[in-house]
Amino acid sequence: MADLLPPLTAAQVDDKTKVDEKVDYSNLPSPVPYEELHREAFMSLKADNFEGLRFDFTKALNQKFSLSHSVMMGPTEVPSQSAETIKIPTAHYEFGANYFEPKLMLIGRVMTDGRLNARLKADLTDKLIVKANAQITNEPHLSHAMFNFDYMGSDYRAQLQLGNSALIGATYIQSVTNRLSLGGEVFWAGVPRKSGIGYAARYESDKMVATAQVASTGAVVMNYVQKISEKVSLATDFMFNYFSRDVTASVGYDYILRQSRVRGKIDSNGVASALVEERLSMGLNFLLSAELDHKKKDYKFGFGLTVG
Amino acid sequence: MAAKGPLKLKFKGKTTKGSKGGSTSTSSSSSSSVSSKFEVIKDWTNWSLKKAKVATHYGLIPLIIIIGMNSDPKPHLFQLISPF
Numbered sequence: 001m002a003d004l005l006p007p008l009t010a011a012q013v014d015d016k017t018k019v020d021e022k023v024d025y026s027n028l029p030s031p032v033p034y035e036e037l038h039r040e041a042f043m044s045l046k047a048d049n050f051e052g053l054r055f056d057f058t059k060a061l062n063q064k065f066s067l068s069h070s071v072m073m074g075p076t077e078v079p080s081q082s083a084e085t086i087k088i089p090t091a092h093y094e095f096g097a098n099y100f101e102p103k104l105m106l107i108g109r110v111m112t113d114g115r116l117n118a119r120l121k122a123d124l125t126d127k128l129i130v131k132a133n134a135q136i137t138n139e140p141h142l143s144h145a146m147f148n149f150d151y152m153g154s155d156y157r158a159q160l161q162l163g164n165s166a167l168i169g170a171t172y173i174q175s176v177t178n179r180l181s182l183g184g185e186v187f188w189a190g191v192p193r194k195s196g197i198g199y200a201a202r203y204e205s206d207k208m209v210a211t212a213q214v215a216s217t218g219a220v221v222m223n224y225v226q227k228i229s230e231k232v233s234l235a236t237d238f239m240f241n242y243f244s245r246d247v248t249a250s251v252g253y254d255y256i257l258r259q260s261r262v263r264g265k266i267d268s269n270g271v272a273s274a275l276v277e278e279r280l281s282m283g284l285n286f287l288l289s290a291e292l293d294h295k296k297k298d299y300k301f302g303f304g305l306t307v308g
Numbered sequence: 309m310a311a312k313g314p315l316k317l318k319f320k321g322k323t324t325k326g327s328k329g330g331s332t333s334t335s336s337s338s339s340s341s342v343s344s345k346f347e348v349i350k351d352w353t354n355w356s357l358k359k360a361k362v363a364t365h366y367g368l369i370p371l372i373i374i375i376g377m378n379s380d381p382k383p384h385l386f387q388l389i390s391p392f
Contacts (some may be wrong), residue, residue, distance in 0.1 A: 001368075065379055108368045
């Protein structure tokens, strides 16, 4: 495997100049938002593998406004009681409208079966951002909506979440040093009456990011991403639930090349997957996705084209 | 009188139809007005959320399109429909 990785170049020279910087505790950088704590790791490890055909066409009418048309055809999984996965071939068309402005972002997507998926992000003031996310269906009691209010302080972020069936959550993350940020979250759900609390920590440097998250629901997630060069990064992840005793470990890679991006991972559940996005020409991207689940004997292959 | 009898029964029938309305008719008048105020507020918020859900479901995409078509530079209606 060593010959697949490009040789390390002189990127190590830059580290020497940064060693002598003193930490200025009154002027720490703003931390990452709490929900994006694991973002580098999830870029390689949670790539969106799909099955079937996917065609996305985005048409920009002007700088701020664009329309999108998507067609998806393929087997979709239906939840079933038995161990076998049941797949039903479906095809749908989704129409979407996006409006992007520096202070307001509105995204709406509607499918042929009437499901609406809407997202809103508005900057009310410099530091206060409101976000909303809703999925509305024709069937009663299956729609849900979530509103988030984010406050960004100089070196901390606080967020309040209000959700559909009486769900309230709050998260807080604070930069402790230039590289380390610690945070916590609390939530209360009305419908299955439970509440939970969780803690998270994130340590990053130019070359690596390590995060850990513990929650009272029993989930422990730890991941580590090493950026080997501008083009290559490797990630590894360990998820553990101490109530249900499930453990999953995965290792993944992300190669960002000039004309393409290849991401793949292999899992301790016997799942190997990869996603290739190749830029055929300006605005035209070709996607290939494969996911092999050897334990459940479920093999998924997909291909797609993205225009615009 | 005779005319008021069925009217009273009808009124009682209406309050017991609601999910928790049955209990309010037997409690004392002051607490019944407070709890019936809560019922009214709860019913009103349920009604407004249902209407908001229907309005969002039908109106969000047209709203985004209207906001987009009025942003500058103003796109032409033809660009909305044609594929290029």
